[in-house]
Amino acid sequence: MAIPKILIVDDRPENLLALEGLLDKFHIELIKANSGEEALAHTLDHDFALILLDVQMPGMDGYEVAELMRGNRKNKHIPIIFVTAASKASSHIFKGYESGAVDYLLKPLVPLVFQSKVGVFIELFEQKEALREKTQEFDRKLVELEELQQQLEETNEQLLMLSTTDGLTGLLNRRRFDEVFSEEWKRGIRSQSSLSLIILDIDDFKAYNDTYGHQVGDDCLREVTRTLSNIPLREMDKLARIGGEEFAIILPETDTEGAMQAAKRVRTSIDRLAIPHSSSSSHQHLTISVGVSTVIPKADLSSRKLMEAADMALYEAKHSGRNCCCSMAVTNMVVNS
Ligand SMILES: [Mg+2]
Known part of the structure; x- marks a missing residue:
């Protein structure tokens, strides 16, 4: 099964480093971006299990990035967790949810809470992948089954022919x-x-x-x-x-x-x-x-x-x-x- 990929987006290198440290325990492929633009570019090349998105960034902020991602068919189902130090004000939180966040974490991050949330999304991704693989396998089996069915029908036709036809002359027996x-x-x-x-x-x-x-x-x-x-x-x-x-x-x-x-x-x-x-x-x-x-x-x-x-x-x-x-x-x- 493919290793889950997680995208972390933050304009400050030390924050990216801190996130990287917290994610160290997971068997994942980590992709980093220090701007909204870079984050969007990565979503074109990868299929992410989760995106951890900083809210306050110069240029495009986290909400805009999330909205653009939601507008794209390929990315609209990728879970996004907003990571922000900004404010606990509910208006901000609602804005985050409107932009399509599935969760909201406040800096400074509590490692245990953070890791348990990330763990849930990795697990979800793995389950989704397993399901997709099973579906593909099922489709392959279905094609095989249809081919077998076809062969069986042909064999039956031949058998019927043989059982009703005279071998020497080809006439009805x-x-x-x-x-x-x-x-x-x-x-x-x-x-x-x-x-x-x-x-x-x-x-x-x-x-x-x-x-x-x-x-x-x-x-x-x-x-x-x-x-x-x-x-x-x-x-x-x-x-x-x-x-x-x-x-x-x-x-x-x-x-x-x-x-x-x-x-x-x-x-x-x-x-x-x-x-x-x-x-x-x-x-x-x-x-x-x-x-x-x-x-x-x-x-x-x-x-x-x-x-x-x-x-x-x-x-x-x-x-x-x-x-x-x-x-x-x-x-x-x-x-x-
Ligand atoms: Mg920031």
Whole structure:
């Protein structure tokens, strides 16, 4: 903590010397001035814990000095003790207080009284300094805390991203797909609008991996993802990777016809890539089979039924020679089981 500074102002050197002697016991930095002008100049350079100000001085007297100090924003809270031999007359004392003195001491000074008063002001200054340092420390901690908070939010965002995104393709993962599908199912119940689901599966992908290796297999999955992502979908449509080589597209507010059109675009887009697949059981290149189902969600129907219908449609497509789209109505299935 900074050492408290005390300014003593007196036109007579012997008085300054006497004050200096009385202040000797304190751990302070003492600044001396022998005129009001000099005292004011010192207040520009220092932050004083206390000013001991002689009243009778040639030129500017103590009252004027105090008034000028009070008029300055930086100095107006510095405690001033007037030291005077002048008179005990109350009119003088009042003048001193009007000029902003916090205390009044009469010469000759009684050392014990003087020192105890000065001690109080030093203590006040030290408490004020300690408070200021604590406040600064608090502000620093607050900034640190805000930075930590920011980092935490970023980490949380990243975690959320990681927990909802498929690492290989960057698409929504199975977990997030389940959540979105469930949300859309509930929304469909409320709005009583058609919800469609497309499930697509790369044909003979195990054979592809066995033939070309997993690295090429991963590249192929990314290529398929890029192609699927480029198919124009609406904001509300959601594309996800739900298994090794299985993808799904949730199409809210879409009827069977609309879903089938989307499914055909999806199938064609992969077909056109013409990625060589020498071990395909049905074609010379990489293809997908697509299953589609549509239903108006109902409270007494499980969303699983739509998944199962789309899965069955996919199964149907596989058995119809692959590289094709099939649809299956949920109504053909057992409801409420
Ligand atoms: Mg004097």
